[in-house]
Amino acid sequence: MPQLVCMDFLWQHPPSSLLCALEILSMALFSSLCSRHLTDGRLPWSSALLWSLACLTFGFLLVLRTRRSREIKTKGGNVRFPPGPHPWPIAGNLSIFNQGPPHRLLHDLARGTHGYGPIMGLWLGSRPAVVVSNAFYAREILLTHDQIFASRPHFAFSDFVFYGYNSSVIFSGHDPRLARFRKICAVELLTTKRLRELEFVRKEEIQSLLHKLHKDSAGGTKPVDVRRFVSEMTANTISRLLFSRKADQYDLPALTHDIESKATVIIGDFIPCLAFLGTRKIADMKMLHNRIEGFLESILAERRQAMQSLPSRELPHDFLQALLSKESCEDEAERLTADEIKGFIIDIVSAGVITSAVTLEWAMAELLRNPQALRKLQKDIDAVILARGIKQQELISDDDVVDLPYLNSVLKEVFRLHPAGPLLLPRISSKECIVGDYLLPKGTLAFVNTFAIGRDERYWERSEEFWPERYIQNEFELPNDISAVKSDGDEIMQSNMKVDVHGQHYELLPFGSGRRMCLGIRLGLLMVNGPLANLIRSFDWELPDGISPDSVDMAEKGSMGVCKATPVFAIPKPRSM
Numbered sequence: 001m002p003q004l005v006c007m008d009f010l011w012q013h014p015p016s017s018l019l020c021a022l023e024i025l026s027m028a029l030f031s032s033l034c035s036r037h038l039t040d041g042r043l044p045w046s047s048a049l050l051w052s053l054a055c056l057t058f059g060f061l062l063v064l065r066t067r068r069s070r071e072i073k074t075k076g077g078n079v080r081f082p083p084g085p086h087p088w089p090i091a092g093n094l095s096i097f098n099q100g101p102p103h104r105l106l107h108d109l110a111r112g113t114h115g116y117g118p119i120m121g122l123w124l125g126s127r128p129a130v131v132v133s134n135a136f137y138a139r140e141i142l143l144t145h146d147q148i149f150a151s152r153p154h155f156a157f158s159d160f161v162f163y164g165y166n167s168s169v170i171f172s173g174h175d176p177r178l179a180r181f182r183k184i185c186a187v188e189l190l191t192t193k194r195l196r197e198l199e200f201v202r203k204e205e206i207q208s209l210l211h212k213l214h215k216d217s218a219g220g221t222k223p224v225d226v227r228r229f230v231s232e233m234t235a236n237t238i239s240r241l242l243f244s245r246k247a248d249q250y251d252l253p254a255l256t257h258d259i260e261s262k263a264t265v266i267i268g269d270f271i272p273c274l275a276f277l278g279t280r281k282i283a284d285m286k287m288l289h290n291r292i293e294g295f296l297e298s299i300l301a302e303r304r305q306a307m308q309s310l311p312s313r314e315l316p317h318d319f320l321q322a323l324l325s326k327e328s329c330e331d332e333a334e335r336l337t338a339d340e341i342k343g344f345i346i347d348i349v350s351a352g353v354i355t356s357a358v359t360l361e362w363a364m365a366e367l368l369r370n371p372q373a374l375r376k377l378q379k380d381i382d383a384v385i386l387a388r389g390i391k392q393q394e395l396i397s398d399d400d401v402v403d404l405p406y407l408n409s410v411l412k413e414v415f416r417l418h419p420a421g422p423l424l425l426p427r428i429s430s431k432e433c434i435v436g437d438y439l440l441p442k443g444t445l446a447f448v449n450t451f452a453i454g455r456d457e458r459y460w461e462r463s464e465e466f467w468p469e470r471y472i473q474n475e476f477e478l479p480n481d482i483s484a485v486k487s488d489g490d491e492i493m494q495s496n497m498k499v500d501v502h503g504q505h506y507e508l509l510p511f512g513s514g515r516r517m518c519l520g521i522r523l524g525l526l527m528v529n530g531p532l533a534n535l536i537r538s539f540d541w542e543l544p545d546g547i548s549p550d551s552v553d554m555a556e557k558g559s560m561g562v563c564k565a566t567p568v569f570a571i572p573k574p575r576s577m
């Protein structure tokens with residue numbers, strides 16, 4: 001009975017950081033005492049003393065827990081932590097992140113009349129967390145309280161796999177170094193000028209992709225695994241932009257895959273007293289770090305050697321060269337250490353390769369499922385080719401893509417329905433703040449569910465449908481059955497048409513927004529627009545025998561980053577256009 005009471009008590013009240021160890025201890029005490037008492041049928045004085053101790057511990061927990069769950073009075077009235085599912089003792093709501101892609105479950109928990117609503121409070125072990133699922137609250141976190149939520153949480157993998165918290169862009173707090181890193185990215189690496197100068201790299205990789213597709217499909221007679229080809233193309237492109245080498249020379253695809261699967265959170269990130277359970281994972285992470293270190297050291301050594309033997313004009317004009325020039329900077333504020341350079345490179349590899357490949361694969365899957373959209377896109381591309389006089393052997397360039405509004409709309413739909421980072425990257429609050437009617441304590445993890453926001457019917461008519469026309473003037477048609485709400489429909493049409501992906505429209509946030517928005521958005525967009533346009537222009541895509549558009553599997557896998565559970569297979573039939 002006492003065990004039931006304490007289980008119920010722990011169920012009702014969320015676990016808290018300091019208390020986890022006490023909870024485990026007092027639970028153990030209760031269990032052992034109860035079993036001893038029941039089997040012996042007597043209670044010796046030593047047991048009585050332990051009983052009292054356990055009761056006192058629970059009393060102490062009760063006071064602390066009640067204090068936390070109480071409403072907090074402020075000048076404006078009473079505020080409290082956002083509602084959410086009951087947390088389990090000790091683990092809190094961690095199980096949500098253990099049942100497949102969490103954005104879907106969180107979406108289901110938030111919506112409907114029985115849902116917890118667009119701002120949901122969770123306990124991840126001892127850490128408070130909040131998940132926001134509509135544009136209003138996304139704006140609150142990413143704009144109104146952007147400064148408070150400008151840090152990423154410090155998880156163990158940033159120390160064990162990468163070069164430590166605060167030593168690169170992705171895994172850093174709101175530290176002065178972050179501003180320096182972001183500035184280097186914006187004004188040295190990913191400038192319009194540099195991206196234009198390096199367009200030839202992207203074009204060569206697209207050309208090679210088209211060639212390989214032609215060859216592997218035996219001239220359009222056999223299906224190919226689209227994922228394999230687009231992943232290879234994005235890995236080679238990023239690798240050449242970074243250090244002018246093809247990805248397979250360093251087995252970069254395998255390394256990115258391992259980073260994705262092994263650089264993950266461990267139980268100790270949420271329940272410090274159970275950190276010992278993560279020992280094995282930490283050992284794997286350290287091995288991965290050694291591989292990353294070996295790979296980066298060999299790249300740096302090779303380039304340093306080249307710098308000694310070649311005149312500077314003959315050195316590659318890539319990101320690595322730009323970063324190395326910062327190593328000997330006179331101005332200390334601008335100088336980069338070797339570890340910071342390595343941190344930068346691995347950030348770009350982990351953030352740029354998979355995101356672009358995943359987006360391209362979803363785009364192909366959606367187009368194969370929607371042959372009408374595929375045909376329409378092809379028609380638009382053909383019209384631009386004719387208008388611009390693009391020759392058969394020439395590729396569609398960055399400049400041509402600007403004239404393809406339907407391509408742009410197709411990609412917006414892909415970003416809306418299949419964001420590569422459906423919960424963005426987590427942020428953590430640096431101080432207590434009030435969001436809407438709720439109080440979020442210092443140290444609250446924040447997740448913005450862009451997947452849920454992208455399917456919110458209040459902003460998106462026919463929200464589950466792939467419908468690129470929604471972004472194009474004169475093409476928006478209200479479905480027959482909702483003519484009664486035409487005025488709402490008009491509003492939706494207006495707002496959908498204005499939406500872009502640059503972080504200003506909170507109903508579509510594939511690259512995030514605010515201080516921690518994606519740094520590679522410009523490159524990311526170039527890396528999906530050009531390849532998709534050329535893939536559609538060069539081939540008539542068909543599904544293998546026996547697979548109809550409706551039966552293309554659209555299931556997802558992954559956790560914080562999401563890709564298709566099964567690869568798309570299709571037959572690329574060469575076109576002469």
Ligand code: HEM
Binds near residue numbers: 170348420510513521
């Ligand atoms: C289609 C391609 C891409 C997508 C969908 C994407 C998406 C994202 C998202 C959702 C975030 C988190 C933003 C937030 O928390 O608000 C992010 C962060 C980031 N991305 Fe991208 N990304 C893409 C391509 C790239 C590329 C090509 C690069 C590098 C050249 C890159 C570099 C980064 C970096 C460095 C961050 C961390 C920014 C920070 O923490 O301050 N991304 N990206």
